[in-house]
Every structure is written in structure tokens, then in C-alpha cells.
Amino acid sequence: MVTSNLVVGAGAGLTLNTGDILFQLVIFLILLALLRKYALGPVMGIMKQREEHIASEINASEAKHAEAKKLADEQRELLKQARTEAQSLVESAKKLGEKQKEDIILVARSEAERIKQSALKEIATEKEQAITALREQVASLSILIATKVIEKELNEKEQEKLIHDYIKEVGEGR
Numbered sequence: 001m002v003t004s005n006l007v008v009g010a011g012a013g014l015t016l017n018t019g020d021i022l023f024q025l026v027i028f029l030i031l032l033a034l035l036r037k038y039a040l041g042p043v044m045g046i047m048k049q050r051e052e053h054i055a056s057e058i059n060a061s062e063a064k065h066a067e068a069k070k071l072a073d074e075q076r077e078l079l080k081q082a083r084t085e086a087q088s089l090v091e092s093a094k095k096l097g098e099k100q101k102e103d104i105i106l107v108a109r110s111e112a113e114r115i116k117q118s119a120l121k122e123i124a125t126e127k128e129q130a131i132t133a134l135r136e137q138v139a140s141l142s143i144l145i146a147t148k149v150i151e152k153e154l155n156e157k158e159q160e161k162l163i164h165d166y167i168k169e170v171g172e173g174r
Contacts, residue, residue, distance in 0.1 A: 141166060 145166055 137170075141170065 145162065148162065
């Protein structure tokens, strides 16, 4: 090894050993190359893998977030459609109920009208039967009176008595 002394300042008395410096520099460079090859290379590879892994995790997380947001939007839309369908079903049921109510009322009214007409016909028939029966009674009573009048010639008092008796008979016959 070659050593040379270099004076750095006038009166400083410091001398530099360039041979030692050069040797240390070469050793440092060799050490740096070895560190770079065996320590720094694998560490940088691990760091690169770690960086790639984190980047892929972030990308996957963003994709899952986007997918979750999309699914949430779809769920909201489906819920909105379900509410709309439910509203439609309720409205349809209300309309059907109203129509059935109106139909029932119409049927009830027509049935009531039919019963009323039937009752009126029955009343008219009963009335006609009563009038016919009354006419028959009046006719038979008239014949009875006429036969009694013919059998016996009446004076005014007997005629009045006969009329009163007839009226009593008619009243009791009812």
C-alpha cells in the first residue's frame, strides 16, 4: 500500500493518509455492492411485492365498493317497484271492493223492487178476491131481501125494520 501524506492547512498539522482513504472507499463500495445485491435487492423486491399487493387490494376494495353500491341501487329500485306494485294492488282491491259493493246494492235494490211488485200483485189479487166475495154476499143478500119483500108486502115501518136487520146481518157477517 502506498501512503502519502497531504498537508491540509498551514499550521494545522493534520495529515491525510490517502491510501487508507482509498482502501476504505473501495471496501465501502464493495460492501455497498454486496448490500445492494443480497440485502437491498430482496428488500426492494419484498417492498415491490407489498406495494403490488396493497394496490391490488385497493383495486379489489374499490371494485367491491362499486359492486355494493350497484347492488344497493338495484335493491332501492326493486323496493320502489315493490311499493308501486303494492300500491297498485291496494288501489285495484279498493276498486274491486267498490264495484262489488255497487253490484250488491243493485242486486238488493232489484230484489227489493221485485218483492215490492210481488206484494203489490198479491195485494191487488186479495183485493179483487175480497171485492168478488163482497159482491157475491151483496147479491145473495139482495136476493134474500127481494124474496122476503115479495113474500110479504111491507109497509114503511116493516121496510125500515127489514133494512136495519139487513145492515146488522151484513155487519155480523164481516
